[in-house]
Amino acid sequence: MRPAAAVPAFYAALVADYPESSEADEATDESSPWSAGLDVGDGYVLMPMQWGRAAEVAPRVIELAGQHGLVCFDPQVGVVHVPPALRASGALHLQSCVGLPVSDPDLETVERAVRRLSAENWFVILEDPSGRYVQVGNGARAGAAAGGYTVEFRDDSPERHYRRVLRDREQVVSVFADFMRDPATRPAGVAWEKLSL
Template sequence: MSFDLAVWFESGRVSVAEATRTYERLCEGDLAGAGVVANEAVAAFHRELAARFPDLSEAEGDDVRVEASPWAAGLDVSAAHVIMPISWSRADGTAPEVLALAGRHGLVCLDPQAQVLHRPPAQRGADGLSLRPCVGLTVEDADPEVIDRAVRRLSAENWFLILERRSGHFLQVGHGPNAGLAADGFAVEHREGSMERHYRCVVSGRGEVAALVADYAAGADTWSVDVQWTGLF
């Protein structure tokens, strides 16, 4: 198995569902059905990627280059897209570099494992949320459905997430014993500016957590769940 990432060019903002359909067509070899078009940014991305991480086919016979390559198999490349199968053992170090490179070239990058679409800076909102999960890649300008899935995936191992605005305000969730709670407990904290405006509540229902996170992501003035917030400072 491998940890896969796919990049291509989109002229406008597309949804995760639309990007997933594009990816599925690309995996089937149906470029026409995928709707992707050749773009010099894709070629430039691939050149820089190959210079940093050699394709296995190009490194064949060179043990040093093969060892240096993070790929689990050959890349799927056209003038319109690149699909990269990363070895699981190398994913933590390689995937962030791929995301950064895609962003510099103005390309979208789909993580099909987590169903997350990483957009280039030009397609992000003015005050988009940064989502940092305990397990997985940081998502800039995260969509509501991506944020909700991150909440649903909280577990004993994947035990926290942080949502941060460009203003520096944030909301974070901790789950279970790693957060100093019972196995079914969730601690939600949010900070709006100074330390004196840092608050915390503890709830046991995942639905309550999802609602609080959705309220924060939407920029709501009030909370839709009746909880007891306690100031931490």
């Protein structure tokens, strides 16, 4: 199905789950997650969502878009959610403490996630389909001193699990960029310490 042809079907499925409020009901209808009417055009649907409903509604919107072969762009965080049929083979999966998971993220999205680490948004994980991953935790929750980052890399087995505490956020960004280039190779530039689990 061509994207422009898929949009009406996506819109129909979307409003079946989350109806738009009529103008007469808008002031009193609290069941709708939309803060204004949906804007439907040739090849797109713009959805102004109530902030308090985003955690509940956004995952379903992304799922429906994927079912119709459409990408979904979240302008709040600058992330494009790619449907499974359009993802690259071996696509990585990104998860932050705050926000929705992102499949097949680009380098900019990964770097932005790492740079947004804070006391409240304290971890980021990037994983490939085989179970290899690199993850970082910020501060005391991750076992690092204030301002520190506990970074771990795990190859495909517990025997190849490594860790390092870093102080430089840009070095952490570099570790994630290395993993994106080649998940099967331990990221360079870090004196990794093997973990015994």
